[in-house]
Amino acid sequence: xxxxxxxxxPLEPGKVSMYVCGPTVYDTSHIGxxxxxxxxxxxxxxxxxxxxxxxxxxxxxxxxxKIINRANETGKDPLEISxxxxxxxxxxxxxxxxxxxxxxxxxxxHISDIIQFIEMLIEKGRAYHVEGSDVFFSIDSFEGYGKLSxxxxxxxxxxxxxxxxxxxxxxxxxxxxxxxxxxEPAWESPWGAGRPGWHIECSAMSNRYLGQSFxxxxxxxxxxxxxxxxxxxxxxxxxxxxFVQYWIHNGFVDINNEKMSKSLGNFTMIKDVLVRYHPEVxxxxxxSKHYRSPIDYxxxxxxxxxxxxxxxYGFLDRANKAGVPVVSITKNKASFTGIxxxxxxxxxxxxxxxxxxxxxxxxxxxxxxxxxxxxxxAVRDYxxxxxxxxxxxENIKVLETICFDLQKMGNIxxxxxxTPGEYFTGKKEAGLADRAIDPKMVDQLxxxxxxxxxxxxxxxxxxxxxxxxxxxxxLEDGPGGTTxxxxx
RNA sequence: GGCGGCUUGGCCAAGUGGUAAGGCGACGGCCUGCAAAGCCGUUAUUCUCCGGUUCAAAUCCGGAAGCCGCCUCCA
Numbered sequence: 001x002x003x004x005x006x007x008x009x010p011l012e013p014g015k016v017s018m019y020v021c022g023p024t025v026y027d028t029s030h031i032g033x034x035x036x037x038x039x040x041x042x043x044x045x046x047x048x049x050x051x052x053x054x055x056x057x058x059x060x061x062x063x064x065x066k067i068i069n070r071a072n073e074t075g076k077d078p079l080e081i082s083x084x085x086x087x088x089x090x091x092x093x094x095x096x097x098x099x100x101x102x103x104x105x106x107x108x109x110h111i112s113d114i115i116q117f118i119e120m121l122i123e124k125g126r127a128y129h130v131e132g133s134d135v136f137f138s139i140d141s142f143e144g145y146g147k148l149s150x151x152x153x154x155x156x157x158x159x160x161x162x163x164x165x166x167x168x169x170x171x172x173x174x175x176x177x178x179x180x181x182x183x184e185p186a187w188e189s190p191w192g193a194g195r196p197g198w199h200i201e202c203s204a205m206s207n208r209y210l211g212q213s214f215x216x217x218x219x220x221x222x223x224x225x226x227x228x229x230x231x232x233x234x235x236x237x238x239x240x241x242x243f244v245q246y247w248i249h250n251g252f253v254d255i256n257n258e259k260m261s262k263s264l265g266n267f268t269m270i271k272d273v274l275v276r277y278h279p280e281v282x283x284x285x286x287x288s289k290h291y292r293s294p295i296d297y298x299x300x301x302x303x304x305x306x307x308x309x310x311x312x313y314g315f316l317d318r319a320n321k322a323g324v325p326v327v328s329i330t331k332n333k334a335s336f337t338g339i340x341x342x343x344x345x346x347x348x349x350x351x352x353x354x355x356x357x358x359x360x361x362x363x364x365x366x367x368x369x370x371x372x373x374x375x376x377x378a379v380r381d382y383x384x385x386x387x388x389x390x391x392x393x394e395n396i397k398v399l400e401t402i403c404f405d406l407q408k409m410g411n412i413x414x415x416x417x418x419t420p421g422e423y424f425t426g427k428k429e430a431g432l433a434d435r436a437i438d439p440k441m442v443d444q445l446x447x448x449x450x451x452x453x454x455x456x457x458x459x460x461x462x463x464x465x466x467x468x469x470x471x472x473x474x475l476e477d478g479p480g481g482t483t484x485x486x487x488x
Numbered sequence: 489g490g491c492g493g494c495u496u497g498g499c500c501a502a503g504u505g506g507u508a509a510g511g512c513g514a515c516g517g518c519c520u521g522c523a524a525a526g527c528c529g530u531u532a533u534u535c536u537c538c539g540g541u542u543c544a545a546a547u548c549c550g551g552a553a554g555c556c557g558c559c560u561c562c563a
Binding site for chain 2: 005021024029030031033035036037039064065066150220223224227249251252253254259260261288289290301308311315360362363364366367374376453456458461462465474475476478485
């Protein structure tokens with residue numbers, strides 16, 4: 001509300017109530033939806049990690065003009081449309097390793113809450129019903145209108161782009177309830193059969209689950225006006241107290257430096273991105289910039305993030321092979337009992353405590369990986385046996401802490417959910433499938449090269465390596481033998 | 489027209505008063521038969537420009553330029 005960073009103090013000690021505007025389920029979700037969801041997923045995870053009992057509500061708008069239009073276009077039932085896209089949304093978010101919110105309410109399941117809310121607004125003189133038309137919220141009845149978006153209603157040229165409904169007392173008044181046309185989804189109400197306007201559902205549902213006043217409200221930047229402004233007006237006009245303590249708005253995802261738009265035809269859907277990239281690459285990318293800034297989706301950036309994730313898993317793999325047990329914390333919490341976190345985790349905590357600065361958190365991950373690699377390098381001479389004994393007990397302990405810290409950080413960002421073995425095997429399989437390469441053939445060539453190297457026939461060895469290189473395969477001669485991987 | 493934001497090395501990107509994190513790339517070195525990976529070092533005397541405040545500014549204030557978003561459905 002201040003437009004600045006403020007110290008976070010929840011309304012109720014130890015508890016956080018958070019409401020985030022979810023999607024209108026009329027179409028496939030795009031990368032921009034993914035950013036919002038992933039950003040708030042990390043915020044949710046971090047608040048929980050910080051010891052708060054978090055009630056996280058994210059709604060589905062499942063009744064709306066766009067859904068009705070889509071239904072008319074396809075000849076399907078609106079409910080069928082919304083169900084289809086809710087399911088799709090869930091599948092994609094699961095793939096992105098997004099935790100389910102505490103509650104995911106749907107507008108259509110809260111019609112009576114909405115009607116009651118509107119009735120109370122009318123009673124208080126904050127809303128009015130125009131016979132044969134909509135119920136409108138009267139912005140003149142609410143003094144603070146425009147305080148979130150810093151707009152003065154008088155300055156806004158209402159109706160500059162669309163015709164103003166002549167029934168409105170003030171051109172800026174917005175719809176709370178609108179009558180249904182024949183065939184449209186409708187619910188009985190004191191104002192006839194109809195359906196809710198867009199903004200009212202969030203006021204009604206947040207009130208239902210979080211109360212008249214709650215801690216955090218989030219959503220995309222574009223929702224600031226009019227959506228969130230209108231929510232404030234509705235809720236504060238009715239309850240007379242501050243609606244939300246802290247507003248969090250995430251920035252947009254651009255595609256090759258252009259805004260996603262229908263006219264440019266550059267809508268980038270989550271499912272398409274998931275085909276191209278590992279889910280954790282997508283998450284890491286979405287978190288590589290501060291959540292408030294715009295982020296640009298392009299091939300170059302994605303390639304960079306691939307290297308990033310490879311580097312982190314690469315270290316875990318190295319540590320694992322050197323005898324430091326590495327298991328995924330998300331899958332195996334119990335095995336981490338008894339290990340305490342170290343300096344790296346403390347640094348990461350500072351990063352995240354400062355307005356959820358995931359970009360800085362990722363830098364801390366790099367520092368941590370470097371620290372670990374350094375230790376492994378220092379004992380490399382002894383690593384030929386690649387056994388636990390080659391590392392001193394002290395080193396193992398340090399490395400254990402480093403790996404534990406990394407797992408904890410990964411668990412907040414929603415990455416490192418695989419073991420390094422699973423990760424690299426998965427990558428290899430994806431590469432093989434993409435390129436239609438037979439792994440047996442690769443293994444055969446690698447073996448031949450190993451033989452050639454043994455007999456010091458380096459010319460032949462290099463020839464084989466060049467051949468594999470042309471198939472985008474890179475060899476790594478390590479203490480445990482030669483391994484290979486795809487360049488991306 | 490109104491409102492808000494952004495401008496940091498070749499690229500990506502942290503950094504809201506104390507003397508420029510991190511990543512990618514590039515170059516040099518260690519390691520290697522040669523590589524790869526990893527590690528070490530180098531790569532912005534300077535943060536779009538011009539003024540001002542301050543002992544001290546990328547960070548605060550004023551002005552200019554460029555870019556972007558919102559004001560209509562939009563994450």
